[in-house]
Amino acid sequence: MTQNDAKEDSAPDFSPEGLYKFWAETLKLPTIGPMFAFSKEFSNYANDIINLGKVMSELKSHNDNYWSLITATYAKAAKATFEKSPKQLVSKEDYENYRRAMIEAFEDAFTGLFSSPEFSVIYGKVFSAQLDFSKALQSLAEKNLKILNLPTRSEIDEILKDLHDLRKSVRELRKQIEVSSDDKAGSDGT
């Protein structure tokens, strides 16, 4: 190991994950041993809460990108409306022309945005980040269900999958029975 490697290894990591890892490793020291068992639940929750924070920060970052696209498009549409619409709103005709110009400008700007590949990618990331957020909350909720000795979402999912497979098997068996009884009826001449 070179001197540089040693320096890199011991470089302090002040990120939330680094701090959590440092704290978790400290708890596992033999001299603090009994405390480890006592704090096991706590450390599990802490892990989930740190993950939730990370997911929320990613969601915020993707949301910011999404809203910056929307805001830029809104500004573009507002500018186009201003250019195309009457400068003074006095008569009914002015209002009607303003309405038409606004609808036209906003439709062009936003349809252009929504059909762009860039929007599709950012929308996909926001959607994915929202799901990550729900997943992090579900993970916390599952722990609570375990504490109450209730079946968790993952356990129910396993049962649902089994039920679905069972239904399918019953369906196939029924079909086979029908076919074989038809064959039997045919061979008996009934």
Add this chain to the structure above:
Amino acid sequence: MTKQEAMGPNQKEQVEPVPQAQPPQEPVPKPQKKETVTPEELKEMYRRLDKTRSVLHTAGEIEVGQTPCEVLRETRTYRLVHYQQMVNKTERTPILIVYALINKSYVLDLQPDKSWVKSLLSQGFDVYLLDWKAPTNADKFVSFDDYVNCYINECVDIVLKKSKVDKLTLHGYCMGASMSAMYTTLHQEKVRNLVVIAPVVDTEKDTTVIGSLAKNMDVEKMLQVAGNLPAEQLYACYSVLKPFKQGVNKYFNLVQNIDNEQFVGNFLRIEKWLYDTPPIAGETFRQWVADIYQKNLLAKNELRLGDDIIDLTKIKVPILNIVADEDHLVSPQCSAPLNDMVSSSDRRLMRFHTGHVGLIASLYSQNNVLPKVGQWLKARSQ
């Protein structure tokens, strides 16, 4: 009967001539003296706005799906209905309509003068409808295999038994059209004709916003976390389709026509349908987006349903494919290639200058689409 119909069932694919595009119905501005807005007019505007607000709250109560029918079978997943015949002499081959999994099937029977179902009945057909129920959280693993090989197959058997025939016309709309095509590849012996409206087939050629959004959607994660596709997510997708010309402008039109009962009735029926969105079973939605939109497996003849592979080239029955030029949900470029993929010698593509919903629930559809569909079917239903 048109010249094309007279050619009989062995005709090759023909494309309906596209009618001339209608110019936008904006009044031509006339040079006139500018009139200022008077306090009375402002008061009138307020009255209209207030009436619009209360009228919109009643959208859920408006009657739809009024054509008399009998429920033949009802399960947790679907309802099979048989419509009461309207004329004595009916065509021999019954029609089973397979609706999409998006929104509700009453769009096919929205109101008496714009009812797809009623028009078919009045032309002498025996009509059945497969109406999907909203999936529950327990249905997250229900897949296209279940929809096609179990539910549609069960309904086909019931219809054949009730009508005492061995083949029927399978007629699907949108997602239901894709499912009808899948069904026909696997159970062709029970299908006499296949009639599809706006089927999703070749998604690489799709030009819609929905198609673009679907390409970057993490549906595996959605299935794992949310289970079924929540209705809110579908609303979000709809809200990006023509957001101002349709999404906002329609309310301006409603305010302007708020005292016209017929206009308000038509508006509310469509509004009710637009926001009557059930969730979609998780695994089905995963297949729909990942396999059909992202990997284009249906067009590549590689889509897997249980143990079966969907090979569209196996379709040999007469096929009628109906598409709309202005369809912003399923573009005609995505639907039309079905006719090139099947092996049917009797195949026809009809294109109409309207939109996805206008194709089935409009006066345009009653006057231009349904008579041609009826003619095509009559030549193949005896």
